[in-house]
Amino acid sequence: ARLKKAFKELDTYLQELLDETLDPNRPKQETESFIDLLMQIYKDQPFSIKFTHENVKAMILDIVVPGTDTAAAVVVWAMTYLIKYPEAMKKAQDEVRSVIGDKGYVSEEDIPNLPYLKAVIKESLRLE
Known part of the structure; x- marks a missing residue:
C-alpha cells in the first residue's frame, strides 16, 4: 500500500510538471528544459507511434531517477x-x-x- 501511494504521488508530481509546462500563461523561459523539449515533441507528434504523457513521464524518470x-x-x-x-x-x-x-x-x-x-x-x- 505504501509503494502504491508513493508511485501515485510521483505520478501526480510528474503530471503537475507536464501541466505547468503546457500552460499557455507560463512565462517564456530563457532556455528550454528537457521537459519543455519532450512536451514540444508531444505536441508535434513527429513519430509514427503516438507519444503520450506516460512516455514523457517515463523519459523524465529515466533522467532523474538514480541508477538508470x-x-x-x-x-x-x-x-x-x-x-x-x-x-x-x-x-x-x-x-x-x-x-x-x-x-x-x-x-x-x-x-x-x-x-x-x-x-x-x-x-x-x-x-x-
Whole structure:
C-alpha cells in the first residue's frame, strides 16, 4: 500500500510538471528544459507511434531517477535534440559519414576527427 501511494504521488508530481509546462500563461523561459523539449515533441507528434504523457513521464524518470543507464539517456537526449533541430542532425550525419567513409561504424580512433558530434554530445550533457 505504501509503494502504491508513493508511485501515485510521483505520478501526480510528474503530471503537475507536464501541466505547468503546457500552460499557455507560463512565462517564456530563457532556455528550454528537457521537459519543455519532450512536451514540444508531444505536441508535434513527429513519430509514427503516438507519444503520450506516460512516455514523457517515463523519459523524465529515466533522467532523474538514480541508477538508470546514463550513457543510454545521453543518447536519447542527443537524438531528441537532433530531431528537434534537423539542420544540426544533418551536420552531425555529414561529419560522421565523411570521417568513417565505407567503414560503416565509428571507432575510437575516429573520435578526434568528430568535433561537431562531440559538441552535440557535450551540449546534450550540459542541457540535461
